[in-house]
Amino acid sequence: MKRPTEHVPPELIFDCPVADRAIHYDNIFETRIPEEHGKPPIYWCANIWVDGSGGWVIRKAEYLKEAFNADDLFSSNDLTGFASLMGESWQLVPSELDGAIHDEARRSLNAEFTPQKMFALNERVRERARTLIQRFADNGRCDFVAEFAVPFPVTIFLELFGLPADDFDLFTGWGASLQSPEMAVRNDATSAVKDYLMQKLAERRRAPRDDLISHVFAYRFNGAPWTDDMIFGYYFNMFLGGLDTVATNLGLQYHHLATHANHQATLRADPSRIPLAVEELLRAYSAITVYRTVTRDTDFHGVFMRAGDKVALSTMLAARDPEAWDAPNEVRLDRRPSHLAFGSGMHRCIGMHLARRELVIAMEELLSMLPPFTIEPGASIPIFASSITSIRQLPLVWGARAIAHREERP
Numbered sequence: 001m002k003r004p005t006e007h008v009p010p011e012l013i014f015d016c017p018v019a020d021r022a023i024h025y026d027n028i029f030e031t032r033i034p035e036e037h038g039k040p041p042i043y044w045c046a047n048i049w050v051d052g053s054g055g056w057v058i059r060k061a062e063y064l065k066e067a068f069n070a071d072d073l074f075s076s077n078d079l080t081g082f083a084s085l086m087g088e089s090w091q092l093v094p095s096e097l098d099g100a101i102h103d104e105a106r107r108s109l110n111a112e113f114t115p116q117k118m119f120a121l122n123e124r125v126r127e128r129a130r131t132l133i134q135r136f137a138d139n140g141r142c143d144f145v146a147e148f149a150v151p152f153p154v155t156i157f158l159e160l161f162g163l164p165a166d167d168f169d170l171f172t173g174w175g176a177s178l179q180s181p182e183m184a185v186r187n188d189a190t191s192a193v194k195d196y197l198m199q200k201l202a203e204r205r206r207a208p209r210d211d212l213i214s215h216v217f218a219y220r221f222n223g224a225p226w227t228d229d230m231i232f233g234y235y236f237n238m239f240l241g242g243l244d245t246v247a248t249n250l251g252l253q254y255h256h257l258a259t260h261a262n263h264q265a266t267l268r269a270d271p272s273r274i275p276l277a278v279e280e281l282l283r284a285y286s287a288i289t290v291y292r293t294v295t296r297d298t299d300f301h302g303v304f305m306r307a308g309d310k311v312a313l314s315t316m317l318a319a320r321d322p323e324a325w326d327a328p329n330e331v332r333l334d335r336r337p338s339h340l341a342f343g344s345g346m347h348r349c350i351g352m353h354l355a356r357r358e359l360v361i362a363m364e365e366l367l368s369m370l371p372p373f374t375i376e377p378g379a380s381i382p383i384f385a386s387s388i389t390s391i392r393q394l395p396l397v398w399g400a401r402a403i404a405h406r407e408e409r410p
Contacts, residue, residue, distance in 0.1 A: 005054060007306055008044045016045035016057050018289045018314055020385040021181045023392070028385055029252075029285060029320070034329050036317045042303045048312050049291065050081040050387075051183075055310030056294075056303070059317035061324035061340065063301055067292065067313055069345035071098045073300075074292035074311055076347060082178075082236070085187040086194075092240075093233035095290075095347060102346055105230065108219035109350055112212065118353040121156075125357055128155055129365040137369055141376065144394040148366075149250035150175075150243075153358055157242030161235075162211030163200065170196070175243035179386065190236075197235045198228070212238070241351045244388050245288065246358050249341075251391035252285035253278070253359070254366070256331065258375045258396055266333060268367050273333060278359045283339035284331045286315035289387040290343070315340045316389055373398040 005013075017032045024032075041060035048055040058064045067074050076096050083090045091097055094106040132152055136142040154171055158164070177189035200213055208214040216234065219226045226234075257264050267274055294309040305311070318340055320328045325338070342349035349355070375381065376395040384390050 005044065005046075007304055008054075012040055012043045012303070014039050014043045014045060014057075016043075016048055016312070016314075016317075017385045018057070018312060018316065018387060018389070019045050019047045023382045023384055025380045025382060027255075027381075028383055028389070029316075030329065032385075033317060033320050037320065037322055042301060045312070049310045053310070055291070055312055056305060057312045057314060057317070059314060059321070061318040061321040064313055064315070064318040064340060065344050067300075067311065068340070068343055068347065071102070071346060073295055073298060074313075075295050076102075076290075076292060079291045079293075080240075082186070082190050085183060086190055090229040090233045092237040093230050094350065095237050096233070104221055105234075106346075106350065108221075108226075109234070112215065113350050113353055115353045118357050121354070122357060122361065124159070125156060125361050126365060128152060128159075129362050130369070133365055133369045140399045141395065141397045144254050144396050145247070145251050145391060146393070148362075149247045149254070149391075149394070152250065152362060153242055153246035156354075156358065157238070160212050161200075161238070162204075162209050162213055171239075171243060174239075178240070179244075179384070179388065193236060193239060194232060197239070198232060201228070201231060201235075238351070241349070241355075244390075245349075245351075246355050248287050248388055248390040249282065249285065249355070249359060250362060251394055252287060253281045253363075254396070255375070255381065255391055255394055256281060256285065258373055258394070260331070261372065261374070263331065263333060264367070264372055267363070268372075271364055271367065274363050274367075275356075275360050276335075276337065277333040278356065278363060279337035279339065280331055280333055280335045282341040282359075283319050283325070283335070283337075284328075286319035286339060286341040287389040288341070288343075289314040289316060290347075291387075312387075315343070371398045 017028055036059050039059065041063055042056055042058050044054060045057050046054045048057060058067055075098050077091060077098060078084055079096050080092060094102050094109065097105055129152060132148050136147050150172055154168060155165065174189045174193050177185050180186055204214045208217060216226055216231050221230065267277055290313050292311045292313060294305045294307055294311060296307045298305050322328050342352040373396045376397045379395045381394060382392040384392055
């Protein structure tokens, strides 16, 4: 259902790339995203919300950070719409909780995802990376998305949750379906994930293990054990993060390295620069847009918003804001870390320390185990523009195969 827009000035209505939900074959980070900063800092897009209705888009980094931190004004409740699709009322935990409820739920989770615990996973993460790279290193080519970017974080997710590695195809299939523009497809996938994870929860209740599924039995909310709705909301939140966000960042970052031989050479020559480079690539290729609901009529930086209006907080747009960063469209591997890729405020990504370890270790191992790589000549790279903007295929070549391609050119 379209929301009424009588309060929206016509001069503030624009299209938004996040609302495309379509494949592009140009690099929108170099074309459409920079163009966004010729628009007002806050504008209305007629089809930004998951159901195709309209809402506000915040593209200015300063305002975006302010909105992230104003949970009293911009509510996170049902921000993804997954529960609503099923006619249910559970929330993603902690992402869709606000205020004191969020803080109480997150208290149990903070201890699971400390930097120290994530660093303790280094060798397991490194082993996963090496195993995957060894499968294609001698081939001279790979589809980086299918052969590394997706399986790398998914297999780590399965291990941490104590789930069978044989269920990999199930999870990647569900992950793809959750990105479908068809509501029925997303609904079916959400239901399937819920049935699967709640079955695993029942199994762990009978026989707990040392994994993230079983750890929830120790969690407390105001002194009481977590309800099944809270538990599933947490599991599903981790499922989304484990499948989508790291895979998306890997695809975008290696597209950049494959098209910027100078940056590859710099990092190969001095791997100690990799952690800082990952932070800059997170900034330049921030790919996530999350949503909020306005809780009361308000004037936000000169824009009147009504209670109930939807608001898109797009890190993808804000990351190229020329008022926030010098030469924002230029990737500077030594730029001082400053980005919103993991959000800000109380909802800052709880899995960010694990994501950082995965991204840094992946880059260390890929640059160590593979010779200089490039995109396969003639390949068209599909980029799906959406609330999670991702590369769908990334054919890379290296070694003799890359030389052969160069020699075939007229």
